[in-house]
Amino acid sequence: MVDRIAEIWGTRTPYPKDGLWPVRVDQALDATVTEGDVDRWVQSACVLCSNGCACDIAVKDGAMVGIRGRAGDLVNHGRLGPKGLFASWQGMSGKDRLTRPLIRENGRLIECDWDTAMDRITQRSRQLLEERGPLSHGFYTSGQLFLEEYYALAVLGKGGIGTPHMDGNTRLCTATAAAALKESFGADGQPGTYADIDSCDAIFLYGHNMAETQTVLWSRVLDRIAGPDRPRLVCVDPRDTEVAKYADVHLAVRPGTNLALMNALVREVLANGWADREYVRAHTLGLDELRAAVEPWTAEAAAAVCDVDAAGIREAARIFGTSSRVLSTVLQGFYQSAQATAASCQVNNLHLLRGLLGRPGCGILQMNGQPTAQNNRECGADGDLPGFRNWENPNHIAELAALWDVDPLTIPHWAPPTHAMQIFRYAEQGSIEFLWISATNPAVSMPELPRIRNILAKPGLFLVVQDLYLTETAQLADVVLPAAGWGEKTGTFTNANRTVHLSDKAVEPPGEARSDLDIFLDYARRMGFTTLRGEPLLPWAGPEEAFEAWKECSRGRPCDYTGITYDRLRGGSGIPWPCNTANPEGRERLYEDGIFPTDPDYCESYGHDLLTGATAGPEAFRAQAPGGRAILKAADYRPPHEEPDGRYPFRYTTGRTAYHFHTRTKTGRSRVLTSAAPTAWVEISPDDAGRLGIREGDLVKVTSRRGRIEVPARVSDIRNGTVFAPFHYGYWDQDGAPAEHPTAANELTITEWDPVSKQPVFKNAAVSVEKISDATGPAPAPTTTASRPAAAAGPRSIRPTAGGKDAEATERVGGSPPRFPDAVRRGPQGGTP
Amino acid sequence: MNLKIYLGMLRKAEQTLAESFRQVAAGHAAEPDVHFLCHTLATQCEEHSRLLLPVVQRYGEDPSDNEPERIHAEGLSATRQGPVGLLRDLQDLYLLASLVDVTWAMVKQAGSALRDRELLDVVSRCDGETAVQLRWLQTRMKQAAPQALVVAR
Ligand code: SF4
Numbered sequence: 001m002v003d004r005i006a007e008i009w010g011t012r013t014p015y016p017k018d019g020l021w022p023v024r025v026d027q028a029l030d031a032t033v034t035e036g037d038v039d040r041w042v043q044s045a046c047v048l049c050s051n052g053c054a055c056d057i058a059v060k061d062g063a064m065v066g067i068r069g070r071a072g073d074l075v076n077h078g079r080l081g082p083k084g085l086f087a088s089w090q091g092m093s094g095k096d097r098l099t100r101p102l103i104r105e106n107g108r109l110i111e112c113d114w115d116t117a118m119d120r121i122t123q124r125s126r127q128l129l130e131e132r133g134p135l136s137h138g139f140y141t142s143g144q145l146f147l148e149e150y151y152a153l154a155v156l157g158k159g160g161i162g163t164p165h166m167d168g169n170t171r172l173c174t175a176t177a178a179a180a181l182k183e184s185f186g187a188d189g190q191p192g193t194y195a196d197i198d199s200c201d202a203i204f205l206y207g208h209n210m211a212e213t214q215t216v217l218w219s220r221v222l223d224r225i226a227g228p229d230r231p232r233l234v235c236v237d238p239r240d241t242e243v244a245k246y247a248d249v250h251l252a253v254r255p256g257t258n259l260a261l262m263n264a265l266v267r268e269v270l271a272n273g274w275a276d277r278e279y280v281r282a283h284t285l286g287l288d289e290l291r292a293a294v295e296p297w298t299a300e301a302a303a304a305v306c307d308v309d310a311a312g313i314r315e316a317a318r319i320f321g322t323s324s325r326v327l328s329t330v331l332q333g334f335y336q337s338a339q340a341t342a343a344s345c346q347v348n349n350l351h352l353l354r355g356l357l358g359r360p361g362c363g364i365l366q367m368n369g370q371p372t373a374q375n376n377r378e379c380g381a382d383g384d385l386p387g388f389r390n391w392e393n394p395n396h397i398a399e400l401a402a403l404w405d406v407d408p409l410t411i412p413h414w415a416p417p418t419h420a421m422q423i424f425r426y427a428e429q430g431s432i433e434f435l436w437i438s439a440t441n442p443a444v445s446m447p448e449l450p451r452i453r454n455i456l457a458k459p460g461l462f463l464v465v466q467d468l469y470l471t472e473t474a475q476l477a478d479v480v481l482p483a484a485g486w487g488e489k490t491g492t493f494t495n496a497n498r499t500v501h502l503s504d505k506a507v508e509p510p511g512e513a514r515s516d517l518d519i520f521l522d523y524a525r526r527m528g529f530t531t532l533r534g535e536p537l538l539p540w541a542g543p544e545e546a547f548e549a550w551k552e553c554s555r556g557r558p559c560d561y562t563g564i565t566y567d568r569l570r571g572g573s574g575i576p577w578p579c580n581t582a583n584p585e586g587r588e589r590l591y592e593d594g595i596f597p598t599d600p601d602y603c604e605s606y607g608h609d610l611l612t613g614a615t616a617g618p619e620a621f622r623a624q625a626p627g628g629r630a631i632l633k634a635a636d637y638r639p640p641h642e643e644p645d646g647r648y649p650f651r652y653t654t655g656r657t658a659y660h661f662h663t664r665t666k667t668g669r670s671r672v673l674t675s676a677a678p679t680a681w682v683e684i685s686p687d688d689a690g691r692l693g694i695r696e697g698d699l700v701k702v703t704s705r706r707g708r709i710e711v712p713a714r715v716s717d718i719r720n721g722t723v724f725a726p727f728h729y730g731y732w733d734q735d736g737a738p739a740e741h742p743t744a745a746n747e748l749t750i751t752e753w754d755p756v757s758k759q760p761v762f763k764n765a766a767v768s769v770e771k772i773s774d775a776t777g778p779a780p781a782p783t784t785t786a787s788r789p790a791a792a793a794g795p796r797s798i799r800p801t802a803g804g805k806d807a808e809a810t811e812r813v814g815g816s817p818p819r820f821p822d823a824v825r826r827g828p829q830g831g832t833p
Numbered sequence: 834m835n836l837k838i839y840l841g842m843l844r845k846a847e848q849t850l851a852e853s854f855r856q857v858a859a860g861h862a863a864e865p866d867v868h869f870l871c872h873t874l875a876t877q878c879e880e881h882s883r884l885l886l887p888v889v890q891r892y893g894e895d896p897s898d899n900e901p902e903r904i905h906a907e908g909l910s911a912t913r914q915g916p917v918g919l920l921r922d923l924q925d926l927y928l929l930a931s932l933v934d935v936t937w938a939m940v941k942q943a944g945s946a947l948r949d950r951e952l953l954d955v956v957s958r959c960d961g962e963t964a965v966q967l968r969w970l971q972t973r974m975k976q977a978a979p980q981a982l983v984v985a986r
Contacts, residue, residue: 135984164979415976422976425864429916431984612870614968641869752865 002811004028004082005676005803008658008784009211009219011811014226018199018360020817021220025078028085028809029058029066041068043570045075045493045501046084047144047486048661050174050368051214052495053080054574057089057487057506064089064487064507072818073573075194075499081215083661085809087673088486091666096469098482099511109470109480114512114522117479121436122526124462128434129161134412138165138423138432141381142439143173143370146491146503148546149516150372150379151553152538153438154386156520159404160529160537164412165432168382169440171420172760173369176335178377178384179757180344180366182605183633184352186598186626187388188377189558191351191590192327192363193497193576195820197221199361202232202323204316206347207258207333207763208367211242212658212785214496218242232323234316236261237333238653239683239724240717241786249316252719253306255653256640256764259339262346263637264302265317267294269353274321279355283594285624286632290349293634305637307719320350325361332369332655337763341756342610342635349632358592365496370662372493378559379550383417383758387557388604391416392618395601403553405531416615419758420446421751428455436464438516439483443472444663444730447749447760448706449738466519469665472730472737483516484509491517491543492569498576498586500561502569517543555580558590558597558604573823585821598626610635613755640764642750644721648704648766650688651722654745655763658785660728668733672807680709680729680743681779683716684769686790688723696789696798697775699741704767707747710740713771714779717790723769726787727762836943837892843936844885849908850929851878857922860912864919867973871926874966878933881959888952916981920974927970934963 002010004026013022029035041056046067054073058066067089071078101117102109128136139157141150150168157166178188185191197203197220211218224231225246235247236258244250253261269275270291280287299317303310320326328347334340348364356362368374380386389396391413401408418426424446426432446452456463456476465477474480488509494500509515514522521538529537540546544566554561554577563579563586579586597603606621608614610633624631644651659677660667667673682702684694694700700713702723709725718724725745731737738744752761781787782801789798858871908929912922937960944952 132984135980414979418976421865426980430986431916431980609965609968611873612965612969612972613866614965614972617968638873641872750865752869755866755870 001808003803003807004085004809005672005801005807006784008082008215009222010079011813012226013223013813015223016227017229019227020819021077021198021223022813023071023078023815023817025069025071025812026080026085026809027066027068031806033058033060033065038065042487042504042506044487044503044506045574046080046088047371047493048083048087048666049214050371050373050496051075051217052371052493052499052501052574053084053216054501055080055084055088059506062507064092071815072823074818074820074823075495075574076216077817079216079219082659082673083667086807087661087667087670090670092468092485092487094469094669097510097513098467098469098480099513100482101512102480104478109477117481118522118526120479121464121523125434125527132433134161134163135165135431136433137161137163138427138435139381140420140423140435140437140440140442141168141376143168143170143368143373143376144439145372145516146493146543147372147375147379147550148491148543149520150376150381151386151550152517152520152540152546154380155404155538156524156529158380158411159400159406160524160527162410162412164415165418165423165426166381167418167420167423168376169420169442169445170370170373170376170382171758172445172762173332174335174373174377175383175759176340176344176754176757177330177366177368179341180348183341183345183607183610183631183756184348185591185596185630186603186605187558188604189590189597190365190496190498191357192365193588194220195588196327196361196363197224200231200325200327201361202234202319202326204234204320204326204328205243206236206328206330207335207337208329208331209237209239209241209243209333209655209786210329213331213369213656214367215658232319234319238719238722239786249312249319251306251308251312251316253308255651255722256338257306257637258334258337258343259346259635260297260302260305260637261313262343263294263297264299264313265320266290266346266349266353267297268299268314268317269321269350270294272321275353276355279594280353283629284352284632285626285629286634290632290634293636297637321354325359326351326356327361327363327365329365329367331367333763335757335759336761338640338761339635339638340754340759342633345610345633352630352632358589358594363589368496371495374494374496374498378494378554383419385417387553388559389557390604390606392606392615393601404537405533405535406537407532419753421753421758421760424452424455427458427461430460433460434462436466437473438466441471441473441663441665441730443476444744444746445727447746447762448751449744449746450707451751466516469732471663471665472732475736481519482511482513483519484513488513489515489517489543492547494577499574500564500569500577501574502566517546573818575824585824588820595628596630598628598631600626607631608756610756611638641752642764642766644766648768650767650769652702652704652748652765652767653722653724653763654727654749655724657726657728657782657787659782660726662728663730664728672803676801676803677780677782679780680711680726681714681781681787682709682711683714683718683724683781683787685718685720686715686792687720689713689715692769692771694771695775697778699772701770701772702748702767704748704765706750707742709742709745709747710772711743712775712779714781714787715790716787723767834892836940837889837894839936839940839943840885840889840892841894843933843940844882844889846929846933846936847878847882847885850926850933851875851882853908853926853929854878856909857912857926860922861919867919870969877962877966881962884955884958888955916977916985920977920981923970923974923977927967927974930963930966930970934960934967937963
């Protein structure tokens with residue numbers, strides 16, 4: 001038994017380069033249950049981060065009582081992290097689950113039956129469609145639903161109502177990944193695979209605290225590091241993360257300066273002749289522009305802007321330029337920062353310049369934050385069109401119209417689909433009057449919360465919220481719909497390396513809760529959305545029919561699912577798309593041949609100017625004659641718009657801890673996870689704390705131009721001049737609204753977004769910090785992660801984070817590791833441990 | 834040489850455009866993308882104007898433009914309000930930027946005829962940026978128009 005709160009990544013299973021990552025099956029069961037008591041194990045995958053670890057859910061007496069990793073799955077080889085082990089099933093069974101619909105009467109939410117709730121929704125919806133038209137409707141979803149649910153919503157929103165106002169909180173977590181892939185390669189689609197960790201000589205983690213955001217993926221890296229021929233590691237992060245601890249080079253850049261660093265790395269690679277001239281000539285466009293853009297960015301120039309050592313930049317560039325196989329991973333440190341798309345494109349550029357793509361160990365992982373974010377991108381319930389189609393390409397619109405049998409004019413394509421921040425702006429201005437929010441919590445997760453709360457509470461806005469619990473957002477709704485969640489419904493979803501998993505229904509949802517798919521189908525039925533022939537627009541009875549319909553939509557597109565069935569997904573490993581006649585077992589890596597989806601008739605986007613977000617347009621794109629070549633996109637660095645000044649002298653950045661996800665809707669209902677990181681804190685460096693007279697655990701006030709939080713200080717090894725707050729801590733477990741001491745990190749963040757991806761800038765704001773009162777104990781921050789107390793702070797009595805008896809899990813090492821494509825071929829017999 | 838008249842016009846137009854971008858940034862601060870980007874683009878225009886200065890000085894300033902302006906490009910006197918106001922302000926910026934754009938094109942023609950490398954250098958550093966400004970304004974207006982013209986109250 002291992003305490004998996006104390007040991008986040010579990011026991012090491014070292015392996016060598018080009019070896020197979022050993023199997024280790026992790027399992028946690030309710031303390032009252034033994035393995036023999038379990039009635040059945042039901043196949044699923046974890047939905048608490050984008051890693052997508054395959055698992056089986058333990059069911060006893062109709063309840064979820066535990067979980068076990070699937071040994072035969074390509075993603076996790078049996079492993080699970082703390083969130084998967086504990087929150088995935090414990091988070092579903094909180095006493096306060098919503099079991100009946102609620103409607104607002106005289107200002108209060110009261111219980112009602114489904115007919116009453118749905119009538120209220122359809123009445124308002126119909127009335128607005130008649131009086132104001134489709135642009136009065138907005139839908140804001142999640143990175144938590146299943147593929148079938150996104151697709152249903154995309155069809156009803158884009159083909160039924162015809163509103164461009166659909167997005168997900170995927171905008172907050174993954175929009176830049178998609179944008180950078182589209183800009184460089186012409187379409188979305190993860191080039192690399194997790195298996196590239198097995199074969200690489202160097203790993204670059206750009207703003208990616210993998211140790212906390214995808215703990216199982218980090219276990220794979222740790223096992224390589226513990227092996228005989230560890231890869232070199234380069235970490236770009238302002239905090240002293242676990243990743244930084246193992247890094248050969250740690251570039252603790254000033255938040256907001258990523259592009260300066262990236263331009264310097266590109267420049268070094270070019271200047272030292274490390275580029276593969278032949279590959280660049282045959283497979284890319286735009287070298288001259290790129291060379292010109294990076295020319296001013298010597299290592300010294302970047303060092304001055306980023307406040308890091310020029311020698312460190314040169315060494316990082318040398319590792320990139322001279323290692324034969326490099327894997328790069330990118331996440332929120334880049335995506336939620338200034339010039340997000342431009343900086344992330346430079347990661348693609350580095351790989352293109354060296355031709356490090358499509359071979360084992362040579363990969364790019366533009367990561368996702370949330371578990372099913374990928375499907376929102378694919379299905380087009382966010383700011384994309386289904387099947388990675390191009391809104392500027394009339395033929396793509398015609399394809400969708402033919403597939404759905406609707407008038408092409410119904411499908412909004414006169415401008416890009418409206419991004420989340422703009423949807424909320426239209427709601428603020430009163431032109432969106434009907435907003436339907438599913439499985440997400442903008443009242444805690446969006447920037448500048450005082451503003452967001454005002455918008456959600458606006459009397460003129462009809463707000464529908466569909467969730468598991470009465471979240472901060474649901475409390476402001478006009479109608480609340482109780483949703484069935486993970487383990488209570490069937491559906492598929494796709495992780496950050498394109499692997500599709502099936503999650504089967506294990507238990508009945510509580511009370512009258514219904515799956516999101518059922519709710520959307522019910523709404524479509526009641527609204528009477530029909531095809532041109534007069535048939536129901538969404539004729540599906542359940543998830544499998546929706547999946548089959550989606551397969552048709554994906555046919556011939558980069559995310560081709562046509563070779564996948566529910567049956568194929570049962571028993572074996574998840575399958576990486578594209579899966580079709582040409583790739584019957586799916587495909588591990590994209591772009592082995594250096595042919596990219598930039599054909600103007602096929603591509604998902606004609607690209608943008610990275611500084612302004614101006615669209616290039618079809619003519620200009622065609623004129624470059626991309627012909628399957630990737631595009632080396634370039635941009636000059638600009639300082640972030642809000643920089644520290646006399647009044648707000650610190651840079652403020654936000655992020656996650658290993659023990660929680662999003663706004664703690666599930667993780668906050670797991671006792672072991674909650675005790676590991678119970679309440680909010682802010683991290684400050686020893687120097688800064690010393691100057692301000694702040695000691696470990698002191699209550700401090702952090703203020704920006706937008707608001708304030710008041711939380712205990714953790715004196716940690718964050719870079720000087722920067723403070724960090726975790727973004728998980730809203731108010732549902734403390735009366736629903738900010739009280740005397742607000743804790744939500746987004747009280748302070750700025751309403752601003754990247755011009756191309758429209759992803760909000762959560763990782764750069766200017767704040768002031770002051771002490772309010774003396775500590776009553778150490779800050780409630782974990783000691784096992786980047787929030788650990790500073791080494792320089794000397795001896796102290798901070799109890800190490802541990803979980804005790806309830807956090808014990810078994811780890812069974814052994815068995816033959818799955819490999820692609822055998823693991824997929826093995827099918828129904830294999831796989832189960 | 835009449836080129837100096839055009840150079841003077843161009844500098845003035847860039848300055849006017851810069852001021853107008855700043856004005857729209859201030860007037861529509863509740864649209865963060867417009868706000869921040871207009872400041873960035875204003876700085877770009879000022880930089881264009883600065884780059885032009887040595888060339889202007891070489892050819893000599895000629896404020897006595899003896900071709901009277903028939904169309905007055907005086908910049909925005911004040912910004913408007915609300916979604917339609919935003920659209921119209923962006924459209925005004927578009928007109929000003931178009932004037933700048935076409936003036937760069939004429940100056941480039943003259944520069945080519947004169948084989949004035951310094952001038953052509955300045956043009957090549959600036960005219961692409963002006964083109965992007967126009968494209969951004971169009972992108973943003975196309976995005977805003979349906980909501981502003983169809984459903985905004
Ligand atoms: S790494 Fe992510 S997907 Fe895997 S168990 Fe942890 S939270 Fe779940």
